[in-house]
Each structure stands twice: as structure tokens, then as C-alpha cells.
Amino acid sequence: MENGFKDSWLSAEVCSPPKCLTKETLTQLDSKLWGRGRAVRICETQWKFIVPVLSTERVNYDFEEEAILPFTNMQTVDGGAFSKVHQVRIQEGHFIDPSRPVNWPSLFAVKQIVPPDSVERQRIADSWANEAQTLRRMNVVHSEHIVRFITAFTRLDIGSERSHYLVFEWAEGGNLENLFTQCQNPTLSANLVKQTVRQLSGLAEALRATHELGIRHGDIKPSNVLRFGASEGDILGTLKIGDWGLAKSHPDATVLRSRRGVATDTRFGTVLYEPPEVELGQLKLMSRLYDIWSMGCLILEIIVWLVHGYEGVRNLRSDIQGSYRERVPYYVVDEVSDGKLKGKLQDAVEKWMDYMAEEPAFDRDTALGQLLVLVRRRLLVVELPPEMGNTVYAKNWEPDSLDSRAGKNPAFSLRPPTPAGEKSEKSGSPRQYRATSAELVAALGLGGIMDASDRPRYYWLNTSAGLRQAPRFYRNANLKALQDSSGMLTPQDLRPLSINSPTIVRSILNSTQFRI
Structure with missing residues (x-):
């Protein structure tokens, strides 16, 4: 007390000469009162009294190796080549969320980044502040379909290296891939189909919001869509997009990596769900459309699971894999002439969609039928629009020209306007471009598939002729x-x-x- 020592001086360390100094004030303490032994004991035991309080208002913390984190009941629940996920409880009084003064969550997910080599470790260290800030920006969206970011922190390890951690809300229901395997034969009902469309609409809205911030996800897949609040009567719960570890703030034009040797400025996601432009080596692409292709793959697997269960999902993935030794995506790339490359949807995927289109459950007058058409006509589309924009084409939602309902809510068109003189390979038909996230929102929302007004009574589910066996x-x-x-x-x-x-x-x- 005589030296004015106070809690705010901690953490402290023993220096040479044997004086105990604070890093912040560098004030020397009286050596008569503070011998080396006492100083060492204080520095060793101080960590018990300065356990940090985590706040959602702070983007990042930097902790020393000796720091005691406010986590209890910590257990590792998932791990991969590049990360480990721990389920933790935060000690009462050591978590602050000003936006939610009550009903704090009891569990949190702590994701530890595990870089595969020193080069990646340095890249993470250099970009960590921007990465955390990007995650913080997504909280501003206030979307119930984006996993909420709590904070980030680094911790000094042995050897003066820092480990990097992200803290998120905990998904008690796991992810969609878990649901596929745990509920291998869902009881198909009109209510389940309606819940599915509603959740897909929410995911699309979350993508639109982040895309408007100039942020794309880059690795949308079933294991990165998490489930919250699921119950026996609502097996989907609320779906939220998580694992934004590849998320990056981009200008409209960005360089994408290619397995054919094209340079890149970013990491990418899972091969199965990546779009054709990655393999084609095209540059200055509107990278937000990357997510749209991945959403098309995701929606297709969801509707396959609804009707044909997990066996159907496994069969679809096996058919895509075929005899290839390495993992392959939903598309193939062929060399057409003069070294030019052309991408197209895999024949196996086309075959699956043809098969399902013949099933009563996917009749054009049903929600599942319209989802299938949406995937085929506007999501799993190789060709990109000549310019990126947020314009929603003010035309009727038309799953098929023979089934157009004149005067229906003008929200979305499967056939966007075609620039003058542009035709597809099929003579006379307009070119098909991949949808934007804004168009996807319009297609799935109340002006589109969620709108059940003036629909046939079997709109949410048609099983008049039963369900066919999952093909292979x-x-x-x-x-x-x-x-x-x-x-x-x-x-x-x-x-x-x-x-x-x-x-x-x-x-x-x-x-x-x-x-x-």
C-alpha cells in the first residue's frame, strides 16, 4: 500500500534487478518491503485473482501463458486437421453481454485454430485482427440464422508462439450432417417440408445480409449449418450458418484459386461444394456467387434426405465420386477446343434431378418441386451473370413456363433478362445465370415458395403415388x-x-x- 500497489497493476513480473515492476507503470517498488521471494510469490499466485471477464463488446484479447481462463467443464467435442472445438461453461460473473442482460447462454463453443505449418501460422497471426473484426461485423446484422460470435483471444504458448481461439454460442443440436446420420429416415410430412422451406429462406436472408457487407462464407456445407432449439416436434429447429473461419471481406472482384495453378489470395472450402469457376481459373469473379452454388448443393442434399433419407444422400455423394480417387465436386470441366475449358454439372447430379422430377413428391405444383427447379435453374448453374447486382427481376415466379400463374407476386424469375443478342446453346432460349443471394431470398420467401396462397391442397406434400426407392x-x-x-x-x-x-x-x- 505504501507504494500505491493496486489491482490494476496486475499482471506483474519479476525483473532484474530483483524489483517487481508492472508492465503498465514500470514503477519500482521498495526493495526493503518487496524482496525477491515475496515478489516471485506474488507473480506466481496473481493469476488466481485476475481471471479475465469476457465481453461481447471486445473483439480480441491477448492472454499470457499463465493466464487462467474463466472456463469450466471444458471438453473437446470435435476436431479436424485445422481446428478443435471445445464445449465450455463460463464462470458466473466472467461474461458480459450488454445486448442481452438476461438469459445468458450456459454453454459456449471455443474453436481453437490449428495451423498445419509455420507459413499458415504466420498468415493467421498477420490476419487475426481483421478476421475477428469481420466476425464482429456480422453480429451487426442481427440475423437469427448466423451463429453469434462472442469474442476472440490469443494465448501465449511455450516457445513464444500464440494460439488463436474464437468463441461462439453453442449449438446444442449439432449440425445438419449430424441430423442426416442421426435421423436417417425422417417422417416426411407437410409440416416438415414447410419448416424446411422456412429455414432455407432464413439461411438465404442471412447470406444476403452478409453479402451486402461484402462478406462471403466460402465453405457452406451441411456440417457448417448448425441447429439450435430442435425438439421432437421440430427436428430442424433454427438453422444457423457457422464456421465463418474462411469468411473474408471482399471487393466485388477477387482472385480465386484453381487446381490448375491459377494464383489465389485466399483459402477455400470443401471440394464437393465448390463452384466451377474455381476449376476454370477465371479471375475477377463475383465471389459472393461462390456461396450460391454451395447453397444449391446444400438444398439438393436436404431435399434428397427429406424424401430418400440418409441412404439417398450417401448414394448421391457416391455417384458424384464415381471412380475418381480424389474427392470431386458437383461439376466436371472439359477441354472443348484450343485449350479452352468448359464446366458443366455432373451427369450423376443431372440424373438424380431427372429421377426426382418424375416423383409425385416433386410435382411442379408442390413446394419440393419448386425447390428442385430452383436448384436446377438458378443455383447449380455454371454461367455467371455478366455483372453483379442486387436487382431482383420483377417477374412472376415461374418454375415452368407451362405452369406460370399470371399475376402472382412479382418477386423472382427463373429466367432473368437476357442481354441483347445473347442466347444459350439451345436455340431461342435465354441464357441461364446463377442467382444472387437477393434473388434467392425472393425465390424462397413469402413472394415465392413460402407463399402457399392459391396453391393446390397438396402443395406442401404430395404422396398420392407413394415414394420411390432411393436410386443409385x-x-x-x-x-x-x-x-x-x-x-x-x-x-x-x-x-x-x-x-x-x-x-x-x-x-x-x-x-x-x-x-x-
């Missing part, structure tokens, strides 16, 4: 043929093939399961 179509890259195995393929049949393995090729050609 196998695309063999070496034979360049699409096969229909009627669900009879075994895991052994789906092993990767080599073009230099004639015995394997002949055995498949002779199989009664295949028709060429």
Missing part, C-alpha cells in the same frame, strides 16, 4: 458412361478403378447391374 447412379470416369445400378451396387463395386486395370473394367462391363 454410378458415373465411371474411365468408361465415360453413366450407369443405373438400381441400388444394387456394393462398396466393393464402388472401389476406385484404374484405366490400366482391364480385369476390373471387364468385370464391370460384364455385370448385369450395368447397361451401356
Whole structure:
């Protein structure tokens, strides 16, 4: 007290000469009162008295190695090559959220970033402040379909390296991939279809809001869509987009990486859900459309799960994988002429959508049918609009020109205006461009698929002819043929093939399961 020592001076450390100094004031203490032994004891025990209080108003904290974090009941619940997720409780009195003075969450998710090498570690360190600030900006959106960011912190490790952590609200329902595996055969009902469309509409609105901030996600997939508040009567709960670790604030034009050697300025997401422009090596693309393609993949897998269960999702993914040894996306890229590349949707995906379009559940007059058409006509579309904009085309929602309802809410069109002189490969038909997030919102919302007025009574679900069995179509890259195995393929049949393995090729050609 004689030296004016106070709590705000902590943390303190022993320096040489043996005086205890505070980093903030650098005031020397009286050596007669503060011998080295006492100073050392204070510095060793001080951490018990200065456990930090985390606040949503602070973007980032930098903690020393000895710091005691206010986490209790910490357990690792998920881990991958680049991160670990821990479920924690925060000690009472050590969490402040001014926007929510009551009803604080009891559990939180702490995501520890695990860089694979020193280069990535340095990149994370250099961009950490911007990364945390981007996550903070998304809280401003106040979307109930974006996982809420709490704060970020770094902690000094042995060797003077810092580990990086992100804190989010905890998703007690897991993610969509968990739901696919835990509820492998959902009870299909009109209410479940309606809940699904409502949640997809919310996800689209969340994307639109972040896209307007100039932020894209970059890795939308079932395991990154988290579930909150699910119950026996509402197995979906509230879906929220999480894992914004790849999120980045972009200008409209950005450089995308390509597996063909094109330079990049950012990391990317899961191969299965990435769009064709990544492989095509196109530059200065409107990167927000990256998310739209991934949403198309996500919606397709959701509606496959609704009607054909997890077996259908597995079959779809196996058909896309085909005989490729490496993981492949929903599209293929071919060289057409003079070294020019052209992307197209995988035949297996087209085959799946053709199959479902013939099912009563996907009748054009149903919500599922319109979702399928939306995916096919405006989401899983290779061609990008010539310019990026937020304009919603003021035309009727038309899943099919033969099924147009004149005078219906002018919100969205599957066929956007075509620039003068531009036609698709099909003579006379307008070009199809991938939708923007604003258009996706219009398509799914009350002016689109969510609008059940003037719809047939079976709009939310048509099972008049029952449900068909989940198909399995196998695309063999070496034979360049699409096969229909009627669900009879075994895991052994789906092993990767080599073009230099004639015995394997002949055995498949002779199989009664295949028709060429």
C-alpha cells in the first residue's frame, strides 16, 4: 500500500534487478518491503485473482501463458486437421453481454485454430485482427440464422508462439450432417417440408445480409449449418450458418484459386461444394456467387434426405465420386477446343434431378418441386451473370413456363433478362445465370415458395403415388458412361478403378447391374 500497489497493476513480473515492476507503470517498488521471494510469490499466485471477464463488446484479447481462463467443464467435442472445438461453461460473473442482460447462454463453443505449418501460422497471426473484426461485423446484422460470435483471444504458448481461439454460442443440436446420420429416415410430412422451406429462406436472408457487407462464407456445407432449439416436434429447429473461419471481406472482384495453378489470395472450402469457376481459373469473379452454388448443393442434399433419407444422400455423394480417387465436386470441366475449358454439372447430379422430377413428391405444383427447379435453374448453374447486382427481376415466379400463374407476386424469375443478342446453346432460349443471394431470398420467401396462397391442397406434400426407392447412379470416369445400378451396387463395386486395370473394367462391363 505504501507504494500505491493496486489491482490494476496486475499482471506483474519479476525483473532484474530483483524489483517487481508492472508492465503498465514500470514503477519500482521498495526493495526493503518487496524482496525477491515475496515478489516471485506474488507473480506466481496473481493469476488466481485476475481471471479475465469476457465481453461481447471486445473483439480480441491477448492472454499470457499463465493466464487462467474463466472456463469450466471444458471438453473437446470435435476436431479436424485445422481446428478443435471445445464445449465450455463460463464462470458466473466472467461474461458480459450488454445486448442481452438476461438469459445468458450456459454453454459456449471455443474453436481453437490449428495451423498445419509455420507459413499458415504466420498468415493467421498477420490476419487475426481483421478476421475477428469481420466476425464482429456480422453480429451487426442481427440475423437469427448466423451463429453469434462472442469474442476472440490469443494465448501465449511455450516457445513464444500464440494460439488463436474464437468463441461462439453453442449449438446444442449439432449440425445438419449430424441430423442426416442421426435421423436417417425422417417422417416426411407437410409440416416438415414447410419448416424446411422456412429455414432455407432464413439461411438465404442471412447470406444476403452478409453479402451486402461484402462478406462471403466460402465453405457452406451441411456440417457448417448448425441447429439450435430442435425438439421432437421440430427436428430442424433454427438453422444457423457457422464456421465463418474462411469468411473474408471482399471487393466485388477477387482472385480465386484453381487446381490448375491459377494464383489465389485466399483459402477455400470443401471440394464437393465448390463452384466451377474455381476449376476454370477465371479471375475477377463475383465471389459472393461462390456461396450460391454451395447453397444449391446444400438444398439438393436436404431435399434428397427429406424424401430418400440418409441412404439417398450417401448414394448421391457416391455417384458424384464415381471412380475418381480424389474427392470431386458437383461439376466436371472439359477441354472443348484450343485449350479452352468448359464446366458443366455432373451427369450423376443431372440424373438424380431427372429421377426426382418424375416423383409425385416433386410435382411442379408442390413446394419440393419448386425447390428442385430452383436448384436446377438458378443455383447449380455454371454461367455467371455478366455483372453483379442486387436487382431482383420483377417477374412472376415461374418454375415452368407451362405452369406460370399470371399475376402472382412479382418477386423472382427463373429466367432473368437476357442481354441483347445473347442466347444459350439451345436455340431461342435465354441464357441461364446463377442467382444472387437477393434473388434467392425472393425465390424462397413469402413472394415465392413460402407463399402457399392459391396453391393446390397438396402443395406442401404430395404422396398420392407413394415414394420411390432411393436410386443409385454410378458415373465411371474411365468408361465415360453413366450407369443405373438400381441400388444394387456394393462398396466393393464402388472401389476406385484404374484405366490400366482391364480385369476390373471387364468385370464391370460384364455385370448385369450395368447397361451401356
